[in-house]
Amino acid sequence: MTYRVAILGASGYTGAELVRLLATHPDLRIVALSADRKAGQSMAEVFPFLRHLDLPRLVKIDEIDFSGVDLCFCALPHATTQAVIAGLPRDLKIVDLSADFRLRDPAEYEKWYGQPHAAVEVQKEAVYGLTEFYREEIRKGRLVAGTGCNAATGQYALRPLIAAGVINLDDIVIDLKAGVSGAGRSLKENLLHAELSGGTHSYSAGGKHRHLGEFDQEFSKIAGRPVRVQFTPHLLPMNRGILATVYVKGDPNAVHATLATAYADEPFLKVLPFGALPSTRDIAGSNFCHIGVIGDRIPGRAVVVAVLDNLTKGSSGQAIQNANLMLGIEETTGLMLAPVFP
Amino acid sequence: MTYRVAILGASGYTGAELVRLLATHPDLRIVALSADRKAGQSMAEVFPFLRHLDLPRLVKIDEIDFSGVDLCFCALPHATTQAVIAGLPRDLKIVDLSADFRLRDPAEYEKWYGQPHAAVEVQKEAVYGLTEFYREEIRKGRLVAGTGCNAATGQYALRPLIAAGVINLDDIVIDLKAGVSGAGRSLKENLLHAELSGGTHSYSAGGKHRHLGEFDQEFSKIAGRPVRVQFTPHLLPMNRGILATVYVKGDPNAVHATLATAYADEPFLKVLPFGALPSTRDIAGSNFCHIGVIGDRIPGRAVVVAVLDNLTKGSSGQAIQNANLMLGIEETTGLMLAPVFP
Amino acid sequence: MTYRVAILGASGYTGAELVRLLATHPDLRIVALSADRKAGQSMAEVFPFLRHLDLPRLVKIDEIDFSGVDLCFCALPHATTQAVIAGLPRDLKIVDLSADFRLRDPAEYEKWYGQPHAAVEVQKEAVYGLTEFYREEIRKGRLVAGTGCNAATGQYALRPLIAAGVINLDDIVIDLKAGVSGAGRSLKENLLHAELSGGTHSYSAGGKHRHLGEFDQEFSKIAGRPVRVQFTPHLLPMNRGILATVYVKGDPNAVHATLATAYADEPFLKVLPFGALPSTRDIAGSNFCHIGVIGDRIPGRAVVVAVLDNLTKGSSGQAIQNANLMLGIEETTGLMLAPVFP
Amino acid sequence: MTYRVAILGASGYTGAELVRLLATHPDLRIVALSADRKAGQSMAEVFPFLRHLDLPRLVKIDEIDFSGVDLCFCALPHATTQAVIAGLPRDLKIVDLSADFRLRDPAEYEKWYGQPHAAVEVQKEAVYGLTEFYREEIRKGRLVAGTGCNAATGQYALRPLIAAGVINLDDIVIDLKAGVSGAGRSLKENLLHAELSGGTHSYSAGGKHRHLGEFDQEFSKIAGRPVRVQFTPHLLPMNRGILATVYVKGDPNAVHATLATAYADEPFLKVLPFGALPSTRDIAGSNFCHIGVIGDRIPGRAVVVAVLDNLTKGSSGQAIQNANLMLGIEETTGLMLAPVFP
Structure with a gap:
């Protein structure tokens, strides 16, 4: 079965790394890509190394119809992520790559990030995304917060x-x-x-x-x-x-x-x-x-x-590993690419 | 269907690149790896980036039983390749990554490489491996000579x-x-x-x-x-x-x-x-x-x-593209990996 | 004899390279450094590799008293340079490292730089700074325009x-x-x-x-x-x-x-x-x-x-070579530093 | 006053770095350069970045007439250095850049370097070359052992x-x-x-x-x-x-x-x-x-x-700093070159 995924924040390195890995993932298909400042452009313009792929154009988040999306990767900057995720459909599975939902204690969040957390309720359902140690919670989770690299x-x-x-x-x-x-x-x-x-x-x-x-x-x-x-x-x-x-x-x-x-x-x-x-x-x-x-x-x-x-196991690879679990796909699917050396 | 392949000269960069690409190729399985000076070692010792793969140990060429091999990638140094390939079974499909069979005219070979060609008869059946321009010959070929990068x-x-x-x-x-x-x-x-x-x-x-x-x-x-x-x-x-x-x-x-x-x-x-x-x-x-x-x-x-x-489209990727053609597999199989950036 | 020099635009790479070279020049002493946006800072803050030197603080250009300056290196951005140099004292020797005075024909300047030249009269006295081919003109020159690297x-x-x-x-x-x-x-x-x-x-x-x-x-x-x-x-x-x-x-x-x-x-x-x-x-x-x-x-x-x-012979070294000539110092003074390898 | 120096082992990086620094040292003049395997060649052949200098050709050590040498820098490999230095004239000042005379206790030397020390008597007169902490001993020393970087x-x-x-x-x-x-x-x-x-x-x-x-x-x-x-x-x-x-x-x-x-x-x-x-x-x-x-x-x-x-303060710059002290020259002479950035 093929699942439809969206990537919010596709113009950064972790967004591009998601696309790179998904390019050969057999079960996930990219149906939407967002990038606020680069909305309207193609990924080939923003990242020419992805030129060979047939990808949707970059749009603003509010242009995405999430009813056709099974899972959303959120690769947005820290701090802005909270409001965005709070505004997404309640039944959408989300893998967040930002720092916004990693710390369970709002006081700790404020201490390290210098401002109060803006979505404390959403934080409560977030699962910490270090796959090997939170597998069962991730399988059942709706919102998984990817770890720092x-x-x-x-x-x-x-x-x-x-x-x-x-x-x-x-x-x-x-x-x-x-x-x-x-x-x-x-x-x-x-x-x-x-x-x-x-x-x-x-x-x-x-x-x-x-x-x-x-x-x-x-x-x-x-x-x-x-x-x-x-x-x-x-x-x-x-x-x-x-x-x-x-x-x-x-x-x-x-x-x-x-x-x-x-x-x-x-x-x-x-x-x-x-x-x-x-x-x-x-x-x-x-x-x-x-x-x-x-x-x-x-x-x-x-x-x-x-x-x-840092871009693979430290963020985007980890994110796909977690998405696989959340969607009931075999955990390693699409992730067995060998390292590149030299 | 799965085809069994051997790689001669697996301890160099083009050999390692072949293994990297074959790691996620669905139809080719590595059954033998040779490296004369490093025979007896594992690939993980020679190339730790391949540590996660279950690969045969490195052996000397004459230890390989070619009866169980459908196609052989030859990633040996220039000049030594001629004698090796001349000694391989006549019915073995071969993709050579060296310079030894690229030039059809033995005089040109001698001019550029400084010594007479040692396998002139074998040279006659070699197909020049620039895939897009020799597809039909490669499909029918027994020995394909990969191009210089x-x-x-x-x-x-x-x-x-x-x-x-x-x-x-x-x-x-x-x-x-x-x-x-x-x-x-x-x-x-x-x-x-x-x-x-x-x-x-x-x-x-x-x-x-x-x-x-x-x-x-x-x-x-x-x-x-x-x-x-x-x-x-x-x-x-x-x-x-x-x-x-x-x-x-x-x-x-x-x-x-x-x-x-x-x-x-x-x-x-x-x-x-x-x-x-x-x-x-x-x-x-x-x-x-x-x-x-x-x-x-x-x-x-x-x-x-x-x-x-140079290591992919310029040699090892090209070699697999040609092997796909020679074995009747879809040409792009295993080769649609996206570039790595940054 | 020691000559007093100023460097305008000391917060860029060519400005820093001038300081690096002048650090061991026996006859030139830096008496003023300008950097508009970083005025008030020390060079050690802007370029910590110059920390060991005793240098004047960065100031705005109009804070410099040019009466105590024998020669001024101008390492400002293209286009803004013209107005600055037009406003400097008429008897000040100037070595410019920007592109503003390299082209003798104002029409050519406009063609390549996309706007009319703002100091056509000053341009007329500029000598093209490719030392080995304009030595005599540079010796007598008041304004020398360093070449592109x-x-x-x-x-x-x-x-x-x-x-x-x-x-x-x-x-x-x-x-x-x-x-x-x-x-x-x-x-x-x-x-x-x-x-x-x-x-x-x-x-x-x-x-x-x-x-x-x-x-x-x-x-x-x-x-x-x-x-x-x-x-x-x-x-x-x-x-x-x-x-x-x-x-x-x-x-x-x-x-x-x-x-x-x-x-x-x-x-x-x-x-x-x-x-x-x-x-x-x-x-x-x-x-x-x-x-x-x-x-x-x-x-x-x-x-x-x-x-x-590009930073030495292509700009700042060339500039000092020209300054040496303009001040009557032996041409190679301060410039015989060996390359750094590896 | 100009002192005459020799460099043994001029074909390695520390040897080349000595030459680079001495190129603008006002008081030291290179009169001999040795490199056993490259004897007969010019430094410009071995290190083209030194092409602009007028240097003696590389010779074997036994071709050097040490009577005309005031101080000898010894940049030879570890272990071979001991015998060479033991064979140099007794009144020659020596700055050694190898590891051979750094450890005062021969047992410690054997422990770390895996073989007995071959010049225990010479070791006794060696001064450890960390300039700022051994200044007085270095001033009076005949043999100074440069530190590890x-x-x-x-x-x-x-x-x-x-x-x-x-x-x-x-x-x-x-x-x-x-x-x-x-x-x-x-x-x-x-x-x-x-x-x-x-x-x-x-x-x-x-x-x-x-x-x-x-x-x-x-x-x-x-x-x-x-x-x-x-x-x-x-x-x-x-x-x-x-x-x-x-x-x-x-x-x-x-x-x-x-x-x-x-x-x-x-x-x-x-x-x-x-x-x-x-x-x-x-x-x-x-x-x-x-x-x-x-x-x-x-x-x-x-x-x-x-x-x-590591090549300057960690070895060759340190060596010249020590040589300056040994020869009665001001300690910083020739060493105030600014770092190179970027």
Whole structure:
């Protein structure tokens, strides 16, 4: 059976990545694409790499007839998303890729995003979209809130360790290296090629990055008590990919065994042999996440390294994985594309 | 129906690209992979980005039982390929990705490759693998010789123009910009990141690049008289993609119309509206070739720009396209993957 | 003796490059820096790589007391420059890095820049700033108009050949590859790292690039009759550097000999041995221009390849070279910095 | 006064960087260059970016007449250096850029480098070359052992903190991001552009990187008791630059104040205002090191970020700084070149 999907916010990178992945998805068909400022244009004008596809023209959201839509991907900017989703038909399945419905506590939302939440009632029905840990809720969900890409990477490295109690919860450091597409197609001086290529720097350091809200919410829930991690992201001169180097205190072998066991049957999460560490090159363009564990020379300390593609497993691939579950399609459908290397 | 394929030379970039594309091909199944120096290893060791696939281990060629193989992709280095293919079963279908069987005239082979051809009889049955122009021969062929990646790019820009007689045959300049993966996974100082990134230079300039042999053979055949083009390749700090800027003398509108008409029904060759020129970013990772035409301010001169991915449409994607034809499968099967951007 | 200089427009790349070069210039001292939108900030805020220098704060132009300034570098945007320079003290020496005073004929200016020239009288005293060909005029000049960076590259390859009559003037093709810093620190989507890295495309093709105005003016003047070249620029994923591949018809040895002789005593222009071609990597960050010549396999055709750093020899280094001449300082002073490699 | 210097191992990146910096050094003149495998060639052949310089040809070491040499830079590979230096004239001043004389304890050398030290007597007179902390010993030294580039970066971030006792010595994590030129001009598959660009991975993780020997030696000496840090290096797709993110436990303001005070008069070490963090882009090509400090949201934790150019401040610039001291020249001579940006 073919399901009809719409994509709101199709002129950004996550919107385009949705279209790229859906181009070879056998069961989902794109019937509407919105992009407010570029309404009237074709996707080929906005993203010439999609030129070969037969796609609907970009329209404004209110031009879409949602009665013919089974599921809607919402790839709109943070903050504006709340009002849009609140206004969509009540029976429409929605996968949101913004940050607006990730935090269950409106106070936490206001703390990290600097303004009150505008759709608190809708928030209550949102399911957190980290597929492997919320499968059943997602299957039944109407609104699934995709995770932050950095937040997903850190959680894949840490959730089973926190749940199993094999690491010290008060001394976790996530040093993260992120490619630039995570910052979106936004016109900022520091995202120019001349500014970014050939160098690196940290950003939102010192506990200021918004994805900490997701870490706090999820890790504390698992642990049953507050957990606060240290998190320092860095911007790297690469387009796709996140590498999280996670410093934990615990027995390295137990850390590895816990992750290997937890993910043994996961189609997209691959734990490497003990001592082997992954590279972002090996997952670029794909929905896979590779995780490695090594012990430090200092006994009782381990380093976990997780990599994924921020645009795929970190957002649009994850979104389709969740949509598959919500529509009753086999979870991996359309997502087994191999990474692109070199 | 599922056909069983082998890949000889699976430890190079074109071999890995074949595996990447076949990973989601519904009708071809990899039953053997060879790599002489890496025999005994798994593909996951040689190319960790293929870790998620269930693949046969790498073996030496003589360990392969070809009786269970329907078609063999041969991605071995130039020169060594001739002896290998001469020794394969006579009834095995073969798609060769090396340069060894591209030139029909053994004297031309010796001129461009510096040594006599070692399998002249086998050469006689080879079909030149530029799919769109040799479809019928490829369908019936036993041995198809994949084109050079630069040679393919230049030919897509020029073949219809030469055939239609709309350009001056004695004044054609191909200025080509190529990504580095075309040079293979070879340990050369000038391919190091520190040497290559952030700069550009020409190579094999002055009429010395071996793909000129293909241009000479094909263009002269089309024109019915010798055609010699000027060809200057440049190496760019990018991994995938070729952009050929082709300077021709002829009416720009006729040039555009000729190409647009010739490729109107081609699934992978996209001619842009007159005046629009393509980017390599828009075809990376895909089997598409985009072509644009613009008129110069000097009347009677046109510039044709063609782009394709050297590893896909320029070699491994082309190889699968040809294999599809040889096996009676729909030509585009497994090849409609969208480009990866950004 | 130390001369006092001001830089107008110090918040752009060419302004910053002037500061970088002047940081180790023994005879010039920066006494004023302007940047309208960033007035009040320090250079360390706008360009942290200049943090170690003791520099005046950024101010608005009208805050500068030009009575204490010997020479003014003007690195302002095109079009706004005319009015600014027209308003500067009549006895102030000026090196302009914009396009505003490069074209001697106001009609040509209007044709290429789309609006009438606003300071036609000032234009009359402007000297074209291609140092090696206008040394005497520059020495005596009050206002020197720096060349376009692409225009400089093409002229270094071609001027002596046109002057010597060794090439066909009606069949010159300049295929140019340019790094992205030439586009400036401007917020444009196609200059983002995610859009630009890993690929290439042509721009302003078909005879539309404004630097053609300079080629037309200069080549026609040398030849004593109209000369129109073909010029296709391409944007490359690199920050600094221009490589011009110039296709000419003429005897390759005569072409090489003409260039080698013309530049034999030039401190910054290096002609390579016949058959050797240059790389942009070998001039990045320096004021040098490397030029190579090779013959094509087609008799009577030669390829000239010239490389320079668009920010140094193509603009700010050239500007200082001209300033040295105007102030009676040895021409190479402060400019013998070696390129940075890798 | 002009001093005559020789460079042994001039065909590697640190050798070339020495030449680049010495090109504009007013007091040092290169009188001999060695490169065993490339003896007989000119530097312009091996490094065309040095084409404009008038340099001695490359020779074998035993062809050099050291009687005319005041100081010798030794940029040879690790391990082979020991025998070479042991064989040089006893009265020759030497700055070594290899790892061979950095570790004072021969047992430590054997532990980290896997073989016994071959010149234990010479080792005894070696001074560790971290200029700002060994100035007096370097002034009087005959043999100065340049530090590891990663080791220098970590030490600039940590030495004053350990000395002042403002951080917990048992919980220091150095997460380091390094550009690829630090790996040298060696032909390794993982250093190819196609393998390296566009991605990142860790290497020598888990306490295996050799620069840990330097950290252990120096930090333990300062603290007066064993100090063992955690150190995880990552390779980034950039040519120059190291960024060390150092996680410490201590009062952030005390950490900042300690560093700011310690380096207040240092010409090359720049501590940013509290809360500002540096970028590798701002020191590339220069001898500067920028250091920033920020407090984490978790009280009592600070993050120190230090950046330097591995080829300059991390090796060849440091070497010249030390040579200046050894020869009685002003320490900053020839080293005030501004970074190159963009």
